[in-house]
Amino acid sequence: MLDIRLYMLQRITAMIMAPLTLGHIAVMIYAIQGGLSSAEILGRTQGSVMWFLFYGTFVVAVSVHAAIGLRVIVAETFKMAGFALSVLTWSLCLIFLFMGARAVMAVTML
Amino acid sequence: MIRPHRAHSLWFAYILHRLSGLGLAVFLPAHFYVLSLALTQPERLDSLLQWSDQPVVKFAEFGLVFLLAVHIFGGLRLLAMEFLPWSANQKTIAASAVAGAFLISTTFFLQAI
Numbered sequence: 519m520l521d522i523r524l525y526m527l528q529r530i531t532a533m534i535m536a537p538l539t540l541g542h543i544a545v546m547i548y549a550i551q552g553g554l555s556s557a558e559i560l561g562r563t564q565g566s567v568m569w570f571l572f573y574g575t576f577v578v579a580v581s582v583h584a585a586i587g588l589r590v591i592v593a594e595t596f597k598m599a600g601f602a603l604s605v606l607t608w609s610l611c612l613i614f615l616f617m618g619a620r621a622v623m624a625v626t627m628l
Numbered sequence: 629m630i631r632p633h634r635a636h637s638l639w640f641a642y643i644l645h646r647l648s649g650l651g652l653a654v655f656l657p658a659h660f661y662v663l664s665l666a667l668t669q670p671e672r673l674d675s676l677l678q679w680s681d682q683p684v685v686k687f688a689e690f691g692l693v694f695l696l697a698v699h700i701f702g703g704l705r706l707l708a709m710e711f712l713p714w715s716a717n718q719k720t721i722a723a724s725a726v727a728g729a730f731l732i733s734t735t736f737f738l739q740a741i
Binding site: 529532533535536539540542543546547548550551553554555556559560577580584587588591613614617618620621623624625627 | 670681
């Protein structure tokens, strides 16, 4: 890890995601029975403030967590550092956030 | 020749955590893209969901659930190691993380098929 703040941020986002991930796995095992359809998924999630907050929190936490994780892998594997590494980290985080926010809106908004 | 530290079982726990995290991060944009089709092209979402009914895709999903489960259990092991008092049975905890992930992903797979 390259920076104590990133190190702590990685732990904090992990702690936020721990219960969310277990919930996500439970929903997957429940929902996969009999196959998936968009009607089934949207019937569960559309218009639900609870699922919006659940997946919204998940997306924010995972965007930070995945960007920092990839940053560490790239830094250690390819010896990238400095400004280029910061640009890469921020770009990854923003791409995850944008795509994730779109996905959450697509399944929870009416 | 395999370097000595790479024969340690906790090196296996480290590389499993790193590779599962990498795999999940690579999968994430595809996951988000498919879900966002509900907004833009609902009929394409349904055709993709039908496509995912194939046994080979179910098997790939089994792998993804294993990656997610082994990453969270391995991550909980790391958090416990860093923030809780040290315990001597690190190898047992790491092995339990893999076993737990296998149990959960197999449960998912049996429900999926």
